[in-house]
């Protein structure tokens with residue numbers, strides 16, 4: 001078994017928190033993993049991405065080769081497209097539909113969606129709406145993780161075990177919000193997204 | 195022992211602690227910062243070692259050298275360009291030699307993810323004639339760092355660990371081993387070894403040269419340098435180093451048979467192993483992250499008669515930038531693979547930018563306005579978040595070269611007739627390398643304006659503590675001998691815009707040296723303080 005994921009978003013959207021949960025769930029399930037992440041310069045509102053690889057045997061490369069990712073998981077729709085060439089022909093796209101428009105030349109949103117829908121397997125999630133429903137706009141990353149969980153080769157329970165670890169220092173309220181965000185995302189993906 | 199999830203940087207840090215570290219020093223810089231961040235977090239757990247951010251890399255390296263002199267184990271870590279700053283103590287520490295284990299960790303940034311160049315630190319290790327260890331993965335990063343301390347004490351030299359971004363900033367699980375105690379009872383260094391008067395230095399250099407054979411022997415025999423000969427693998431042999439080994443292994447299954455391969459993880463380069471490989475193949479492909487260090491070594495001046503050597507020098511691999519599994523696959527002659535294509539959809543870029551509400555933005559707005567009536571002003575800038583002021587909408591600066599260069603270049607510029615000649619430098623960069631050039635400028639009361647952007651932190655690399663900030667910074671600048679009437683403090687906020695423009699204009703009009711301190715906290719640390 002081998003499962004390669006490109007995580008994408010904009011600096012500050014919390015993609016490394018998504019990675020944290022998946023990494024630990026994988027370790028818990030006895031899988032090997034490698035996760036290459038971006039720190040520094042590109043965190044200031046710029047595009048960020050992380051290559052996350054899961055397997056049941058030793059993984060060599062920290063980077064995913066082109067055309068080999070099983071999933072693109074993105075907290076921002078334009079960022080989804082930035083990594084399209086990494087996706088396998090039958091790979092899945094799990095993308096937020098909420099744009100982050102901190103650039104002046106952001107394309108027409110409908111065109112972005114149209115491109116995303118060219119991926120044979122795709123789920124578009126209104127992460128902004130679901131995160132608000134869960135209790136915080138900042139929980140969009142956990143909404144998207146919940147949505148992705150229907151495809152991931154990891155148990156729902158293993159994933160949900162590490163969400164509290166991320167937030168427990170900041171109070172039980174935030175833990176509940178993020179667990180709910182995960183559930184809402186998962187339900188939405190089950191229902192086929194937007 | 196336990197298996198834990200760590201960044202490559204953290205694997206190095208934990209290994210150092212468990213190898214009996216007494217003290218570690220660093221200056222922030224991507225991709226090395228997480229080494230010290232881990233050590234500081236970890237030391238809060240009651241472990242008895244020193245872990246400190248220093249004012250710059252040279253200071254960090256010298257502090258580590260003092261620890262080594264005392265017979266204790268020391269580590270210093272920084273990004274590749276940090277080694278330029280620390281080059282003097284680094285090179286000379288090879289001459290004094292190490293007493294307590296001294297490990298120098300340098301994180302290179304091929305592809306320049308967040309750096310101004312992609313220099314390759316292996317040249318520095320070669321230059322200093324010391325051992326260099328280049329781990330392939332997290333486990334090796336852990337094990338080799340532990341071993342580096344032993345090697346340093348065995349050969350009595352500093353040992354370099356070379357990391358690259360993709361290992362430093364990649365996370366994986368690591369199997370740890372039993373902790374070792376800190377050094378006890380090792381005598382201090384002797385003055386004859388550590389006082390580099392020419393007589394001593396010549397003797398010490400000879401000792402270092404004589405030691406080369408032992409270093410090479412180690413390198414020939416260490417299991418980290420591994421030769422796998424595969425007679426079925428054909429006429430092609432591969433030499434791979436560090437993280438490039440992973441890319442090779444990732445894609446090699448696409449070939450009908452695996453070529454013979456020499457994996458290199460320690461230097462000096464294991465020459466005998468290379469000879470064994472050369473004897474069995476006609477063509478050698480060298481795959482290494484960084485400059486063509488090994489490739490040039492193998493090729494020499496005349497190449498090897500009858501053999502083809504391929505790599506970055508002949509274009510089989512790109513001469514710059516980061517390797518990827520795809521580039522390695524192409525060099526091995528494997529077919530290209532890509533996923534979905536975007537057709538004619540135009541993908542907008544998303545460059546990093548100053549945060550909304552950043553104090554630097556307000557300073558640049560005021561500075562731009564104050565300069566707008568001058569025909570040819572120049573703003574020499576420096577390295578930090580504020581370098582993003584080069585981009586729209588600010589377009590506020592013309593240079594960014596290396597830490598501290600803004601102040602010195604503004605002085606040179608002023609001497610060459612530039613007016614106004616303005617330097618813009620962050621508080622941490624000022625402490626790192628801006629004080630000495632400012633002293634130079636004070637001495638000749640040069641006509642120039644230095645703006646210190648005091649946001650109270652090292653923001654660019656992740657809000658580490660800054661040394662030259664707040665009221666102590668004011669006293670420091672005053673203490674350099676600057677005319678007090680031309681030390682001005684402004685608060686960069688939108689509501690102060692007119693006032694700030696006025697202050698800057700006044701100082702631009704002064705025919706001497708002025709320093710303006712623009713003081714407001716980075717909004718990221720304001721946020722952090724609120725949360726905790």
Ligand SMILES: Cc1ncc(C[n+]2csc(CCOP(=O)(O)OP(=O)(O)O)c2C)c(N)n1
Pocket residue numbers: 221222223224251273275276277279577578579580597619620621622623624647649651652653654655660
């Ligand atoms: C020799 C060297 N060391 C470290 C770095 C990494 N680095 C880049 S900018 C910077 C400091 C930025 O702090 P400051 O000057 O206070 O500006 P801020 O980012 O807070 O605006 C550091 C450490 C570097 N580029 N060169």
Ligand code: SF4
Pocket residue numbers: 044547548549551552553554579580649653654716717718719
């Ligand atoms: S991190 Fe701080 S200094 Fe850097 S851009 Fe944001 S507010 Fe400005």
